[in-house]
Amino acid sequence: MANVSLFLGCVIPNRYPGIEKSTKLCLDKLEVDCIDLEGASCCPAPGVLRSFDKATWLALAGRNIALSEELDRDLLTICNGCYGSLADANYEIKADEQVKKEVNSHLGLIGRNIKGSHDVRHITEFLHKEVGPGKIRDVITRPLELRVAVHYGCHLLKPSKGRVGSSVERPSFFDELVEATGAESVEYPDKMECCGAGGGVRSALPDEALALTGHKLSMIESVGVDCIVNACPFCHMQLDAGQVDLNGRDGTSHNIPVLHYTQLLGLALGFSVEELGIDLNEMKNLEFFKKFV
């Protein structure tokens, strides 16, 4: 199994720290060799910051990856946005010597250098490939009787160039990880559709973002589930806080618990709702919490 360094990004440690805690509890139980990537920064954010200036985006991503190279470890992300930025930047740096040279001309000023020697991983593809649904099924202690709406999120899969690829239209690896916890991954219309947050839309055009979120939630509600499971704190925030925003704005009564995969896995490994920070969401669904008392 590849040794990894844990890249936290911004939204997880600074808005949904329960996901950081859950990730550490799960990786420890699964005996994954993982240490903190100390001193890392914003990935930088693929929607807004990549839109502004590509050289800046590449240089900051290059520094984060170089920090992990210095530890001789692959870089593990737990956010689709961080994965999107860092995997895409790593791909460009590895594929194009000129790009690498330009990035290193900036990194040289801070005494660092990116070699292109390591990979950027995402927790879901990492767990699927390196641990596997079979082992997860073996180690869980509390099989979950839940109907789950899996939300892959866009940047886990796309752009497909340079990613080690599953299908971008009908992937299954995330569903398999969810079902390894005992839960059922329920099919629903527009399952692969965006949550609405990406590309800087949430920050500058919140009403437009919520239009996408409201549609996604209505599709999920049409099939009836116990919770939504995602692999990205930005989707997590949009689907969680977005319910509160929509209820306040439109008088809807959305109340679906939203969990990051590591929180779902943590429940199956026997940890409590509080230990995993599921109760720290904006949307509090007490009926869901009661299932795990």
Add this chain to the structure above:
Amino acid sequence: MSVRNEPNVLSRMEKTGSTILKCMHCGVCSGSCPSGRHTSLNVRKLLRKACNDPAVLSDDSLWMCTTCYNCQERCPRGIDIVDAIFEMRALAVQEGIIYPEHRKVGELLLEHGHAVPINEENRTKREALGLDPLPPTVHSFPEGLEEVKKLLTSCGFDELMSEE
């Protein structure tokens, strides 16, 4: 918002400028666009406008793309559509066309090294979870933050974000 300097957007789009001319206007992009279902974004029209109208840089719909990449994955001509949108956005920002909320995100990065920095509420949440109140990122490593600031200056990002 208006475009001051440059009439020819296409020639300034470094990597995708020539490839968007390959567009045959089939509309798969617009039909695949989750934002376009709910907003005024029409990806096909946006690309067409990029070919002949510098006002594309001040088109509001340029910022309605969530960068989901459906259009890029499905384009039968293999055009890197989202990459083209990124390039148009970068040109717009160079022209000073930027939402105040987005400039704020840039300023947060310049100050904290995080686009979403810690706040009091989340220090408390972290402590309740048994985590350190500050994460082991640049928030806990001032020398790391200095490195980030040096890189941002070296790339000219501080100037790009400054209001003239």
